[in-house]
Amino acid sequence: MNALIYHASRDVRYTEDIPRPSPKPDQVLLRVQHAGICGSDIHEYVHGPETIPTSGHPHPLTNGTLPCAFGHEFAGTIESDTNLLSATRTPLSSGTKVVVDPRLYCHECVNCKSGHTNGCVTFGFHGLSGCCGGFGQYAAVDASMCHVVPSDTDMSIAPLCEPLAVAWHGVNMCGIESFKGKNILVLGGGPIGIAVIFVLKVWGAWEGGSKVWVSEPSKRRREQCEALGATVADPTKADIGKVCMDGTNSKGVEFVFDCAGSEPGMKDGFHALAHRGTYVNLALWGSPFTLPFGDFLTKDATVKASMCYTDDEFAATVKAFTEGKANHTSIEG
Numbered sequence: 406m407n408a409l410i411y412h413a414s415r416d417v418r419y420t421e422d423i424p425r426p427s428p429k430p431d432q433v434l435l436r437v438q439h440a441g442i443c444g445s446d447i448h449e450y451v452h453g454p455e456t457i458p459t460s461g462h463p464h465p466l467t468n469g470t471l472p473c474a475f476g477h478e479f480a481g482t483i484e485s486d487t488n489l490l491s492a493t494r495t496p497l498s499s500g501t502k503v504v505v506d507p508r509l510y511c512h513e514c515v516n517c518k519s520g521h522t523n524g525c526v527t528f529g530f531h532g533l534s535g536c537c538g539g540f541g542q543y544a545a546v547d548a549s550m551c552h553v554v555p556s557d558t559d560m561s562i563a564p565l566c567e568p569l570a571v572a573w574h575g576v577n578m579c580g581i582e583s584f585k586g587k588n589i590l591v592l593g594g595g596p597i598g599i600a601v602i603f604v605l606k607v608w609g610a611w612e613g614g615s616k617v618w619v620s621e622p623s624k625r626r627r628e629q630c631e632a633l634g635a636t637v638a639d640p641t642k643a644d645i646g647k648v649c650m651d652g653t654n655s656k657g658v659e660f661v662f663d664c665a666g667s668e669p670g671m672k673d674g675f676h677a678l679a680h681r682g683t684y685v686n687l688a689l690w691g692s693p694f695t696l697p698f699g700d701f702l703t704k705d706a707t708v709k710a711s712m713c714y715t716d717d718e719f720a721a722t723v724k725a726f727t728e729g730k731a732n733h734t735s736i737e738g
Contacts, residue, residue, distance in 0.1 A: 408474045408541035414453050417475060426537050426545035433497055433548050434484040435505065440539035441478035441564040444596065448689070449475075449533065456533045465527045466509045469535020477507040477532040479539025480554075480563035489548035492720060502558055503551040504566045505539070506719045507531040523574070523713040539564070552723045565600075569731055570722040572600035575687040575711035576608055577718060579660055586613035588658040590649055590677050593665030594621030594630040594637070597687055601662050602633050604722075607730045616652060620645045620665075620673060640669065646676025657682060666690040675700035683707045 406425045410418050428434045449457055457471050458464045483501040491497050492506065510517050510525035517525050532538020537545060554563060576584075584605055591598050598619060610617050611634055619630040620640045627637040638648050649658050657679030663671060666688030674684060675697045684706055686694070696708065714722070725731040 406542040474541035476539035574714035583609040585609035594626035598664035645673035649677035
């Protein structure tokens with residue numbers, strides 16, 4: 406079959422002669438239709454291998470190492486009839502369209518048993534943990550990882566459920582049922598920042614007089630975020646903290662979602678944050694995560710990390726996506 410295989414930093418090779426994977430008894434063979442490129446894939450390509458296991462150090466769940474088929478954001482169709490059930494207990498048969506939750510976890514550690522599978526001590530991913538990924542023509546995946554989507558689903562955007570689930574978890578970390586009436590700042594208007602905008606829309610942002618700001622230096626990204634309803638500002642030209650304070654009668658924003666991972670951005674975020682506000686980090690930082698202590702202390706701020714997503718959060722994301730609540734149809738009009 407055809408696949409893009411990761412061998413080393415800046416060494417990803419297209420091949421046409423690797424064998425089609427053979428599913429285990431609890432797995433299905435998926436014909437991949439579309440796959441997305443994640444920022445972590447780019448990081449592995451440029452700086453890796455860091456997550457991908459190297460020779461002599463196999464991943465504990467897959468026993469695999471590089472080289473391996475890349476890609477963990479993917480969707481496709483079941484290749485043949487099975488007696489297996491999907492994540493939502495829907496029977497899987499030939500031609501069924503599914504989105505894959507690509508996470509690997511042990512089911513046995515204390516975090517898995519408590520439902521916090523994103524904190525598994527041997528956490529891994531298809532496409533990053535020595536296990537066949539979405540950049541291959543076929544992938545063998547656990548039936549329980551498959552989330553069935555309607556037959557009329559646009560599969561070219563279905564892999565976006567994965568980054569949307571990352572955003573869903575970050576929003577869910579705030580511990581409230583609705584963002585109606587809440588003012589929010591998103592740092593970074595890249596893929597995860599845009600995903601946060603979509604998810605906030607599902608959770609009631611923009612209702613009840615609330616406002617969502619996005620701090621982003623790229624003109625193109627600012628335009629994309631503005632088209633989704635956000636108020637945008639260029640942090641290289643504007644004082645983001647002052648912009649948010651002025652826009653909230655000096656109260657500040659109740660929530661900051663950091664999707665950028667930069668020290669200047671963090672300072673802007675804490676300057677914009679209201680007293681007793683919440684700062685949620687979704688970014689992968691390339692430098693130390695150093696809090697601006699003055700604002701952190703005097704504002705009684707809460708800082709939360711957001712790591713991946715749980716089973717329930719991925720399922721909720723797919724449901725919202727297929728109902729048109731977390732894709733382009735939720736913004737149109």
